[in-house]
Amino acid sequence: MDETVFSYPMKVRDYECDMQGIVNNAVYQHYLETARHEFLLSRGLSFAELTARGIVVVVVRAELDYLRPLRSGDSFEVTVQARRQSRLRIEFEQHILSAAGQAFLRARISAAALDADGRPLRSSGLDTLLRVAEA
Amino acid sequence: MDETVFSYPMKVRDYECDMQGIVNNAVYQHYLETARHEFLLSRGLSFAELTARGIVVVVVRAELDYLRPLRSGDSFEVTVQARRQSRLRIEFEQHILSAAGQAFLRARISAAALDADGRPLRSSGLDTLLRVAEA
Amino acid sequence: MDETVFSYPMKVRDYECDMQGIVNNAVYQHYLETARHEFLLSRGLSFAELTARGIVVVVVRAELDYLRPLRSGDSFEVTVQARRQSRLRIEFEQHILSAAGQAFLRARISAAALDADGRPLRSSGLDTLLRVAEA
Amino acid sequence: MDETVFSYPMKVRDYECDMQGIVNNAVYQHYLETARHEFLLSRGLSFAELTARGIVVVVVRAELDYLRPLRSGDSFEVTVQARRQSRLRIEFEQHILSAAGQAFLRARISAAALDADGRPLRSSGLDTLLRVAEA
Numbered sequence: 001m002d003e004t005v006f007s008y009p010m011k012v013r014d015y016e017c018d019m020q021g022i023v024n025n026a027v028y029q030h031y032l033e034t035a036r037h038e039f040l041l042s043r044g045l046s047f048a049e050l051t052a053r054g055i056v057v058v059v060v061r062a063e064l065d066y067l068r069p070l071r072s073g074d075s076f077e078v079t080v081q082a083r084r085q086s087r088l089r090i091e092f093e094q095h096i097l098s099a100a101g102q103a104f105l106r107a108r109i110s111a112a113a114l115d116a117d118g119r120p121l122r123s124s125g126l127d128t129l130l131r132v133a134e135a
Numbered sequence: 136m137d138e139t140v141f142s143y144p145m146k147v148r149d150y151e152c153d154m155q156g157i158v159n160n161a162v163y164q165h166y167l168e169t170a171r172h173e174f175l176l177s178r179g180l181s182f183a184e185l186t187a188r189g190i191v192v193v194v195v196r197a198e199l200d201y202l203r204p205l206r207s208g209d210s211f212e213v214t215v216q217a218r219r220q221s222r223l224r225i226e227f228e229q230h231i232l233s234a235a236g237q238a239f240l241r242a243r244i245s246a247a248a249l250d251a252d253g254r255p256l257r258s259s260g261l262d263t264l265l266r267v268a269e270a
Numbered sequence: 271m272d273e274t275v276f277s278y279p280m281k282v283r284d285y286e287c288d289m290q291g292i293v294n295n296a297v298y299q300h301y302l303e304t305a306r307h308e309f310l311l312s313r314g315l316s317f318a319e320l321t322a323r324g325i326v327v328v329v330v331r332a333e334l335d336y337l338r339p340l341r342s343g344d345s346f347e348v349t350v351q352a353r354r355q356s357r358l359r360i361e362f363e364q365h366i367l368s369a370a371g372q373a374f375l376r377a378r379i380s381a382a383a384l385d386a387d388g389r390p391l392r393s394s395g396l397d398t399l400l401r402v403a404e405a
Numbered sequence: 406m407d408e409t410v411f412s413y414p415m416k417v418r419d420y421e422c423d424m425q426g427i428v429n430n431a432v433y434q435h436y437l438e439t440a441r442h443e444f445l446l447s448r449g450l451s452f453a454e455l456t457a458r459g460i461v462v463v464v465v466r467a468e469l470d471y472l473r474p475l476r477s478g479d480s481f482e483v484t485v486q487a488r489r490q491s492r493l494r495i496e497f498e499q500h501i502l503s504a505a506g507q508a509f510l511r512a513r514i515s516a517a518a519l520d521a522d523g524r525p526l527r528s529s530g531l532d533t534l535l536r537v538a539e540a
Contacts, residue, residue, distance in 0.1 A: 013439045017289045019186050024285050025194040026164035034418045048477035059160040064197045072453035148304045152424045159420050169283045183342035207318035295464040299431035329430040332469045
């Protein structure tokens, strides 16, 4: 894997599996979000602090391809690559991979920062976020 | 709204909101799944029974456009329209709407039925599922 | 059932069931919380507004007796009875019941209001909450 | 801490925090369950395998004392001590602790094994489970 790709190790928790014995499809978004926030944290940006400063970062579009189901006991890596998508949006390309590099899921997540009234934000807060994506 | 579109009423639960005070992005997939299963149930097909019969129905691709965040106290409708996408796949087009018809989210969810070994299934079980989508 | 007991109708969602095919034990606390918040709302008190005013209401103790597992498709009622437990605490007695009155779970939940620094709160906010419990 | 106590390290994920900015009260049961299953796994017993063999292990009673809220970014340990409570029940004593040993939560969780019809189980499966608690 490219050394410049951020990667966060996780393991399936049994309550995340549904009656089919596989990880429920919504849970993958939890994995992806957790890895994105750890990615931001690794670059000095805390989601909780952004929130405390009134900067609301929301997902505006998600595309997820479920390639192979995760099951109880599985360990995996969640990767994050960020790039500026437009003046107001960041796009995250993410993969969920086994240690052997086998793909469970790939996703494209677009996010935008909003102010307290839900309007797109071009403040220094967003610039900070965007610089992270460009670093 | 088209009378032939299935619609299921729901209401935000406070634990579904995250520290930003809005419904967490993964939770919308829970709403969509719940409405799909109620749609199948309304056509006589129980997800739990399918599972008990060894038919695993999985989401293979999800596209979600988040248009406006849901908040504590919001009531909404989740719509479901199903169509056969290929010999082995069903596509669900879904919307999350306010009572006034304002859209919070729109989604395309593709699902396939697998047998116990994870192979695409062309059994009578799948046919049942596909007939539902065509009814 | 006593007419003065608040009761909130709910239905199991399939993603709430774990690989055993029964509702996961943590999910019952979600049901209980949702019913408590609806109870407060029915008395004019919004949890989201309390939060916005800086009043943090936390569970300090929970006792849950799991009597019979809920399964996919089950409908149920969640009851709430509140009483002042001490100068700083409210106790909620709650049951999860089938339409026929069969009990799935009974619980005692103690809650306290805290200020932003995590100290017990004796403000007008708490008094409002306590009056609800005494009404 | 007693060396014989099993301990599992975890970290708060942001989606586990609710609009109050603290971990939602139900999520602690997810942490406790995850640590119990890892404890069983460390003794050679897989929850998923038990389930596949038709042994349903359910929580029958939970007592939780919430001592201090977990927040975004917090790392913690979840401890597990198991003992046979009766001929048919295991009791788990569990704590959630900071690295410095400060307690966030303490809990007593009683569990029983049931067969497919929901009756208490005295099979070799349960004996296996009970032996783990006595080891």
